[in-house]
Amino acid sequence: MSRPYGMLAELTYDCPLHCPYCSNPLNLADYNDELTTEEWQRVMVEARDLGVLQLHLSGGEPLQRRDLAEIVGSARDLGLYTNLITSALALTPRRAEELKDAGLDHVQISIQADEPTLSDRIAGTPSYERKVEAARMVKELDRDWPLTLNVVLHRHNIDRVGQMLDLAEELGADRIELANTQYYGWAWRNRSALLPTREQLDRSEKIVRAARERMREKMEIIYVIPDYYSKYPKPCMGGWGSQQLTVTPTGGVLPCPAAHTLGLPRASVRERSLAWIWDESPIFNRFRGTEWMPDPCKSCDRREIDFGGCRCQAFQLTGDASRTDPACHLSPDHEIVEEAVRAANEDARPGKEDLIPRVKAGRRA
Amino acid sequence: MIMAIPSTNRPRLARQARLNWDPVREQHVLLAPEGVTVLNQTGATILGLCDGERTFAEVVEELRGKYDRVADEEVRDFLARLAAKRLVELGDE
Numbered sequence: 002m003s004r005p006y007g008m009l010a011e012l013t014y015d016c017p018l019h020c021p022y023c024s025n026p027l028n029l030a031d032y033n034d035e036l037t038t039e040e041w042q043r044v045m046v047e048a049r050d051l052g053v054l055q056l057h058l059s060g061g062e063p064l065q066r067r068d069l070a071e072i073v074g075s076a077r078d079l080g081l082y083t084n085l086i087t088s089a090l091a092l093t094p095r096r097a098e099e100l101k102d103a104g105l106d107h108v109q110i111s112i113q114a115d116e117p118t119l120s121d122r123i124a125g126t127p128s129y130e131r132k133v134e135a136a137r138m139v140k141e142l143d144r145d146w147p148l149t150l151n152v153v154l155h156r157h158n159i160d161r162v163g164q165m166l167d168l169a170e171e172l173g174a175d176r177i178e179l180a181n182t183q184y185y186g187w188a189w190r191n192r193s194a195l196l197p198t199r200e201q202l203d204r205s206e207k208i209v210r211a212a213r214e215r216m217r218e219k220m221e222i223i224y225v226i227p228d229y230y231s232k233y234p235k236p237c238m239g240g241w242g243s244q245q246l247t248v249t250p251t252g253g254v255l256p257c258p259a260a261h262t263l264g265l266p267r268a269s270v271r272e273r274s275l276a277w278i279w280d281e282s283p284i285f286n287r288f289r290g291t292e293w294m295p296d297p298c299k300s301c302d303r304r305e306i307d308f309g310g311c312r313c314q315a316f317q318l319t320g321d322a323s324r325t326d327p328a329c330h331l332s333p334d335h336e337i338v339e340e341a342v343r344a345a346n347e348d349a350r351p352g353k354e355d356l357i358p359r360v361k362a363g364r365r366a
Numbered sequence: 367m368i369m370a371i372p373s374t375n376r377p378r379l380a381r382q383a384r385l386n387w388d389p390v391r392e393q394h395v396l397l398a399p400e401g402v403t404v405l406n407q408t409g410a411t412i413l414g415l416c417d418g419e420r421t422f423a424e425v426v427e428e429l430r431g432k433y434d435r436v437a438d439e440e441v442r443d444f445l446a447r448l449a450a451k452r453l454v455e456l457g458d459e
Contacts, residue, residue: 004390006402052390054402082384082397107382107399147382149399175382176399221452223400 002280004052009247009258010041012069014061017090019125019358020113022153022188022195025061026261029361035250038068040270042075044248047275049079053246056081061250064091070099077104085109086151089135090128097135097142109149109178110136115164123157125358133172140173149176154205155195156345157356162205166212170220177220179209181227185259185313187359194356196345202230229338233303234310234326241288241312246279254278256285259313263322288312293323297331371422371442371449376457378418383453385413396453403453408433412441413448418457 014025014032026032036044045056056076063069064087076083085100089110100108110132114120117129139148150169154162162179169177181202184192197205209224216222228235238245238257247255252270255261268282279285287293291304298309309315310326318327318337327334371377379385383398385405394410396403405413411432415425422442429436448454 050390052388054386054388054395054397080386080389082386084399106384106397109399145381147399 003243005048005244005246005279006053007055007057007245008048008053009057009059009245010044010072011247011249011258012041012058012060012063012066012072013250014361015065016060016062016088016359017065017126018062018088018128019360020123020153020187021125021191021356021358022155022182023359024183024186024188024258025359026186027190029359032250035066036248036252036270038071040252041068041072044252044270044275045072045076045079045081047270048246049081051276051279054080054082055084057084057086059086062088062091064088064096070096070103073100073105074103077106082106087111088124088128089132092135092138094138094142097138101142101146107147107149108139109151110139111151111153112136112165112168113152114158115161115168119158119161123356133168136172136174144173147176148172148174149178150174151178151180154179154181154197156197156201157195159197159201159205163208163212166208166216166222170216174220176223178223178225179205180223180225183228185262185317187357189317191356192341193344196227196229196341198346199230199342200346202226228310228314228326228328229342231328232330234307234314234328234332236307237311237313237326240308242279242285243289243308246275246285254282254284256288257311257313259311260284262313263316288323295324297329297333298325301331371446371456373421373423375422376418376420377416377422377425377445377449377454378457379413379416380453380455385410396448398453403448403451409444412444413454416445416454418455 013035014029063085073083083105084107085105086109112120112132113123120129121127139146152165182188182195188195209222213222242256247258254268254270265284265287268278268284294304294309298304310329312322315324315326316322319334325332327338383396386395386397388395394405396405415428426436426438426441445454449456
């Protein structure tokens with residue numbers, strides 16, 4: 002059996018932002034009983050022993066955890082490559098220095114747009130200025146500290162891809178990730194208000210291609226198209242239970258961050274070792290390999306390339322997680338995706354519908 | 367496109383990459399933000415020499431002290447491939 006290379010540690014679902022495309026679960030209030038520092042340290046040792054080399058620290062907002070630098074330090078002591086994925090709102094110079102000293106390898110700062118009005122509207126809170134300030138501060142602290150700017154693209158901001166690239170260049174980012182929204186969690190609720198038109202996509206791809214040519218040496222540009230518009234589905238997680246695992250704030254272990262939606266038996270680091278969960282648990286074995294596949298996947302030449310696509314998307318769109326991902330043009334359910342794409346292209350006015358912001362219900366602020 | 371690396375160039379690991387030993391799979395790896403590149407012993411030795419101080423010619427020279435047969439072109443291709451993936455930075459000449 003293959004061993005995981007990467008672990009996504011969702012340290013907390015607390016977040017100062019309210020992005021309507023957030024991939025976190027809708028029932029955020031069910032995740033309050035977070036793992037302690039010691040529990041995370043134990044999980045990281047188990048992860049390293051299982052073969053994990055890269056630790057992605059995310060959330061929610063990982064800076065909401067006061068022990069973030071301590072967790073980073075422990076990860077580095079284990080030899081893990083540490084990658085922080087943050088909104089940067091709470092990234093003060095003091096905390097940045099603390100993280101730098103702890104050995105944080107790479108900082109990824111999210112930004113919602115290239116200018117304050119739109120960025121703050123999408124984030125649901127004034128945040129743009131502080132994010133840009135934080136990005137500058139990272140590079141001022143250490144020019145060689147690798148910085149990636151993350152932008153989730155959708156109908157409301159995709160027309161500004163050119164300006165986003167300019168901003169990343171101006172901030173001295175080493176990389177920019179322009180990733181179209183994936184429709185899970187809150188994004189699924191807001192899908193029709195977020196899905197861009199084909200014209201918008203064509204335009205942004207052209208701009209990205211030209212920028213790649215222009216900035217070849219200077220900045221790496223990652224561009225992810227929405228799978229609704231692609232011919233084949235995305236090879237989700239490089240195969241179910243094959244390369245990656247996710248640990249949720251309360252210790253749940255998942256083959257992918259959205260897999261809690263599938264109603265499979267739960268596995269928790271509070272009850273079992275990470276090795277047992279990876280090797281033996283029903284949730285990790287359910288869609289491993291190619292045995293579970295129906296046609297057209299089973300007989301498809303690409304079954305070891307895209308692994309039948311995304312199980313969570315298949316479940317979301319068809320009610321059956323073991324069907325071919327409807328994003329694939331060969332799927333018998335592809336019409337469902339085509340219908341959503343048609344609707345997105347019928348009315349090209351952005352912002353026709355209101356975006357539902359991510360909020361934590363059932364908990365006092 | 368693979369670029370030709372001049373002998374006087376001083377290559378070094380990209381700032382976002384870290385050379386590491388994978389104790390579970392017992393192999394050398396190059397870690398970067400979004401990926402793990404598996405290296406063989408020779409690859410790890412080459413990268414260990416790429417410190418931004420040694421020139422390409424000096425790297426090859428030191429390899430000749432360690433291995434019987436070292437082909438210039440193979441080392442050049444190896445580094446150029448990693449440079450194209452932004453794992454190696456070609457430095458000053």
